[in-house]
Amino acid sequence: MKKILLTIVLSSLVLCQFSMASELMKDFDSLGGNSDLYKKAKALNPELRTQVVQNRIVDRRLRLELSPTYMNYWGGNPYLSSQSVGMELAFHINPRWSLDLSYTFGFQNDVTSEWTSLVNLGVVPDVDFPKSSLMGFVTYYPFYGKLNAFDTVIHFDLYTSLGAGTTELSFGNQATLGANIGLGIWWSQHLTTRIGYRYQTYEAQLKNGPEDLDMSSAFVSVGYML
Amino acid sequence: MMNAITKLLINRLISISFLLSFSHTVLASDILDLLGGKEAQVEIGKDKSLTQELRREIGSLNAEQVILFNFLDQGQYEKAFYQWGSAFDGTRFAYEPTGRALKAYLFYKVGLQINALEMLMSIQNPNTIKKEMRSFWKEAAPLANPSWQLADMGWDPMWTDVFGRQAEVQVKSRKIFDANDYTQIEALLRKSGENTEERAWLEWQLALHFALNGDAAKGSKVLSLLMKEKKNFIEPNLMNITAARMLYENGYLDAAVQYYQTVDKSSDYWFVAQEELAWSYIRKGEPQNTLAVTKSLVQPSFKALIGPETVFLRALSQLKVCDYKGASQSLLDYKSFFKPKAEKLESLMADNTEPVEFFFKSLEKNGRLPLVKLKAKAYELPRYVTRDEVLYRLSQRAVGLKAEAVKAAELYSKSLSGGTAKVGFQADINDIKVGTDNKYQTAKNAFYNRIKLLATEEVTEINQILQKMHIVEAEILQQVTVSQDIASTDKSEFDVKKGSTGGKARDVLKFPATEEIWFDEISNFKIDVKKGCQISKK
Numbered sequence: 001m002k003k004i005l006l007t008i009v010l011s012s013l014v015l016c017q018f019s020m021a022s023e024l025m026k027d028f029d030s031l032g033g034n035s036d037l038y039k040k041a042k043a044l045n046p047e048l049r050t051q052v053v054q055n056r057i058v059d060r061r062l063r064l065e066l067s068p069t070y071m072n073y074w075g076g077n078p079y080l081s082s083q084s085v086g087m088e089l090a091f092h093i094n095p096r097w098s099l100d101l102s103y104t105f106g107f108q109n110d111v112t113s114e115w116t117s118l119v120n121l122g123v124v125p126d127v128d129f130p131k132s133s134l135m136g137f138v139t140y141y142p143f144y145g146k147l148n149a150f151d152t153v154i155h156f157d158l159y160t161s162l163g164a165g166t167t168e169l170s171f172g173n174q175a176t177l178g179a180n181i182g183l184g185i186w187w188s189q190h191l192t193t194r195i196g197y198r199y200q201t202y203e204a205q206l207k208n209g210p211e212d213l214d215m216s217s218a219f220v221s222v223g224y225m226l
Numbered sequence: 227m228m229n230a231i232t233k234l235l236i237n238r239l240i241s242i243s244f245l246l247s248f249s250h251t252v253l254a255s256d257i258l259d260l261l262g263g264k265e266a267q268v269e270i271g272k273d274k275s276l277t278q279e280l281r282r283e284i285g286s287l288n289a290e291q292v293i294l295f296n297f298l299d300q301g302q303y304e305k306a307f308y309q310w311g312s313a314f315d316g317t318r319f320a321y322e323p324t325g326r327a328l329k330a331y332l333f334y335k336v337g338l339q340i341n342a343l344e345m346l347m348s349i350q351n352p353n354t355i356k357k358e359m360r361s362f363w364k365e366a367a368p369l370a371n372p373s374w375q376l377a378d379m380g381w382d383p384m385w386t387d388v389f390g391r392q393a394e395v396q397v398k399s400r401k402i403f404d405a406n407d408y409t410q411i412e413a414l415l416r417k418s419g420e421n422t423e424e425r426a427w428l429e430w431q432l433a434l435h436f437a438l439n440g441d442a443a444k445g446s447k448v449l450s451l452l453m454k455e456k457k458n459f460i461e462p463n464l465m466n467i468t469a470a471r472m473l474y475e476n477g478y479l480d481a482a483v484q485y486y487q488t489v490d491k492s493s494d495y496w497f498v499a500q501e502e503l504a505w506s507y508i509r510k511g512e513p514q515n516t517l518a519v520t521k522s523l524v525q526p527s528f529k530a531l532i533g534p535e536t537v538f539l540r541a542l543s544q545l546k547v548c549d550y551k552g553a554s555q556s557l558l559d560y561k562s563f564f565k566p567k568a569e570k571l572e573s574l575m576a577d578n579t580e581p582v583e584f585f586f587k588s589l590e591k592n593g594r595l596p597l598v599k600l601k602a603k604a605y606e607l608p609r610y611v612t613r614d615e616v617l618y619r620l621s622q623r624a625v626g627l628k629a630e631a632v633k634a635a636e637l638y639s640k641s642l643s644g645g646t647a648k649v650g651f652q653a654d655i656n657d658i659k660v661g662t663d664n665k666y667q668t669a670k671n672a673f674y675n676r677i678k679l680l681a682t683e684e685v686t687e688i689n690q691i692l693q694k695m696h697i698v699e700a701e702i703l704q705q706v707t708v709s710q711d712i713a714s715t716d717k718s719e720f721d722v723k724k725g726s727t728g729g730k731a732r733d734v735l736k737f738p739a740t741e742e743i744w745f746d747e748i749s750n751f752k753i754d755v756k757k758g759c760q761i762s763k764k
Contacts, residue, residue: 024572024689028565031695032557034703046549047756050521050739053728054750061733095733144735146746153746155735 057155058186058225060092065192067223071104076215077204079115079125083108084132088194088221090139100137100161106130128169128204130215135165135178135200147185156185159196171205182219192223274299279358280328284319303335308641311654323355327363333658334366337633339373340626341662347379352388360388369393375400375619376626391417392424399424399431400619408435426452426459433468442472463493470502479506491749494596494613497523500749501536507727508543516543517552518727518751524556525743529563530605531597534691537563541698545705547723548759553702560695568688570606571681581606582677586670589621590628608680617676624669631666634659721757728752 066089073082086104093099109129118125139161147154160181167176182196200215277295281287287295294313297306310332319325326349334342346363349355367374369392379397386394395418398410411432418425429452436445446469452458453465470485483506489499500519507515520540523532541556574581584603588595597604597612611617638659641652728734728750739751 024568024685024692025565027689027692027696028561028568031561031692031699032554034699046547046759048517048547048549048552049754049756050518051728051752051754052737052739052747052750053734053752054737054746055729055731056733056735059731059733146735146737146744148744151745153744 056095057153058189060095060098060186060225062094063092064226065090065092065098065223066226067192067194067221069102069104069194069219069221071198071217071219073130073215073217076213077127079112079118080127080129081108081110081112082106082130084130084217086133088223090223092225095144095157096141098139098141100139100163102135102137102163102165103132105132126206126208128171128206131168131170133165133167133176133200135163135176137161137163137178137180139180141184154185154187156183158183167200167202169202169204174202174204176200176202186225190225192225194219194221194223276358276362279356280324283324283356288313303332304637304640307332307336307637308652308655311652315654323349323351324359327352327355327359331359331363331366334363336637338630338637338658338662339367339371340377340623340630341658341665343367343373343377344379347377347381347385350382352382352384355388364389369396373626376623378623392419392422395419395422395424395428399428407431411435421455421457423459426455430460430465437468437472437475442476446472461493461495463489463495463499467495467499467502470499474502474506474509479510482506483510492596494598497528497531497536498533501533501539504536504539504543508539508546512723512726513543513546514723514725514753514755515727516540517547517549517755518725518753519749521739521751521753522743522748524559524563525748526563529567530600530602531609532563533609534560534564534688538691538694538698541695545698545701547755548705549755550702550706553698557695557699557702560692564688564692567605568685571608571685571688574606574608574681575678575685579674582674585611585677586621586624586673589618590625594618608677608684610680610684611677614676614680617673617680620669620673620676624666624673627662627666627669631659631662634662721755721759723755725752725754 066087069086069088071084071086073084084104084106086102088100088102090098090100106129109131111127115125115127139159141157141159143158145156145158147156158181161179163178163180165176165178166173178198178200180196180198182194185193185195187193196219198217198219200217202213202215203210204213277298281295284291290309290313294306294309297303297309310329314320314325314329317325320329327346330342330345330349333339333345352360367389369389374393374396381394381397383394395414399414399418411428415425415428415432418428429448433445433448433452436442436448449465449469449472452460453462453469458465466485466488470482470489473479473482473485483503486499486503486506489495493499500523504516504519504523507513507519516539520536520543523536524540537556537560541553541560544550544553544556570581581603585600585607588600592599595612597609600607600612634655638652638655641655737747739747
């Protein structure tokens with residue numbers, strides 16, 4: 001008899017538990033089922049402005065960045081193909097502004113096939129080789145963004161800079177003006193990469209007289225932030 | 227000639243009789259010496275002094291006992307272990323404290339350490355155990371041995387003389403104290419050594435005791451001492467969240483917010499810290515910040531990690547800024563997050579052991595682990611499983627006992643050749659194997675029951691919050707119906723609630739929030755609310 005009673009009690013408890021469980025599920029089903037409510041609710045929207053405000057991963061306040069750079073020139077003198085390597089030293093005042101010093105050394109100055117063709121025709125075009133260049137720039141970083149690289153977020157900035165300096169040519173030094181636009185990628189607290197375009201203008205001393213040259217170059221650098 | 231030999235033999239016999247009558251504790255090795263025999267040339271273990279003492283204690287030894295002590299002398303513990311039954315079963319020594327301590331010592335030496343410690347600690351009047359045996363135990367079982375943490379045992383104060391004060395503190399402080407256990411905690415603290423894990427645990431318990439009993443000032447003092455320790459035995463995130471809670475409870479909401487923000491994202495406490503941070507903002511009258519914080523949390527990928535209160539809190543803050551559309555969405559979010567969760571937990575309560583087994587194996591493999599490491603299975607388990615200290619300790623005991631059960635099975639299978647006098651498998655070793663298996667099953671059942679309890683508590687919580695969500699729904703309905711009457715209509719005084727969450731550094735980056743959320747954006751949302759609960763005149 002006791003066993004039967006115990007079985008009844010236990011069965012009731014189990015049934016009670018299942019019944020509670022199904023009550024809970026029914027209760028869930030009744031939540032949020034009022035479609036009229038949603039229509040009315042949607043008509044009463046406050047203005048919610050949601051932004052993501054996050055800290056920069058790489059701090060660029062009062063930091064130095066040293067970057068070996070490679071540049072490939074085009075434009076300017078059509079008879080000359082130049083490449084240079086150099087070193088950039090950037091002092092980041094803050095993430096918006098930096099002061100940069102750029103030294104490049106022309107390690108390859110070749111004449112082009114056009115120059116050879118003219119020489120074959122008996123005309124020797126004059127060229128003034130850029131040997132090296134030293135320039136200072138003021139750089140402004142107005143735009144930023146982020147990349148998702150294999151689930152690692154990397155910040156980058158687009159920048160532009162203006163500068164002046166001097167270019168050592170085959171026939172002496174010339175004042176030079178320059179401008180950059182580029183992309184700075186801050187991989188980590190120390191490792192950086194820059195890819196960009198540089199415009200330089202200076203006066204070349206040719207046999208027929210001085211000539212303004214507008215040089216373009218693409219550059220890439222891999223730097224270390226101190 | 228014959229007379230001379232007879233005389234010599236008689237003299238030798240007289241000498242032997244004399245020696246025997248001189249002492250009842252003639253040792254077998256003495257007899258061996260007297261008879262001119264030599265012990266086998268084996269390496270003598272350091273237990274020699276122990277066996278000498280025990281030989282003296284027992285007195286005359288039978289052959290099986292001699293064999294056992296010889297094994298002990300030679301450090302052949304497994305053989306000595308197998309020999310125990312033949313040597314001492316049914317003897318008075320086997321029931322005496324020293325005999326039981328010796329048996330436990332053999333268990334310990336063959337790798338059944340939890341069993342051994344439990345066996346040892348069950349001895350009444352440990353001070354009656356022979357001094358030599360006690361000192362051997364002390365040397366054999368250093369406090370760093372994990373079995374001290376895993377054995378289920380009480381502590382007779384007399385054991386303090388054997389294992390020292392630190393052992394007493396270590397065993398007693400493993401307890402998770404109640405809020406009213408101040409006297410016990412304080413007494414143990416006095417005995418604990420500086421810079422020990424036990425002391426840190428006790429100080430932690432003391433801080434909790436003060437906090438739970440409304441003495442936040444004392445609690446904060448103890449907690450700040452703990453936080454300043456160079457080596458933190460208590461997880462820093464847990465201390466930070468506790469400090470935040472103390473501040474919150476006492477109304478220091480700004481300070482509480484700062485502490486909640488120090489909890490690492492990688493910590494299991496981060497989600498609860500964020501939830502409580504959101505509560506702090508709502509208490510500060512900044513529902514826009516509560517919205518920003520909960521936006522990070524109420525994400526499908528976090529459904530296993532957040533509690534039901536988070537969604538309720540979000541709905542509440544949406545009501546506060548009259549974001550009825552958002553509040554309505556929160557109702558649906560609650561249903562989609564917690565209805566399946568409740569179903570999973572109910573199946574767990576109704577004996578679905580699969581997720582529990584998975585969790586147990588994860589603990590066995592990795593030790594303590596965060597909930598996210600359980601991946602999809604986390605949704606099938608109560609969300610506190612990885613933070614529950616009781617559960618963790620039960621799991622560790624079960625894992626330890628499982629290893630001992632394997633060891634016992636191995637000893638049993640080896641008993642065929644390992645025993646000396648007996649032939650075949652030894653029944654008493656099988657009893658040990660069965661006993662260890664039973665202990666393991668008991669620990670595992672306790673582990674399972676604890677998870678069931680946590681599941682029951684969570685289902686109850688889900689149900690309670692569900693009732694609150696129904697109230698939110700009713701409130702939305704009512705407010706929407708009368709919104710034209712209750713809303714302010716003066717366009718010139720549009721209320722703007724500026725958010726203050728998100729990055730705090732000088733050089734922050736701002737991005738527009740989109741439907742797609744990047745992982746680095748979590749907890750970096752900022753929400754400004756304009757025209758909340760206001761309607762312009764038309």
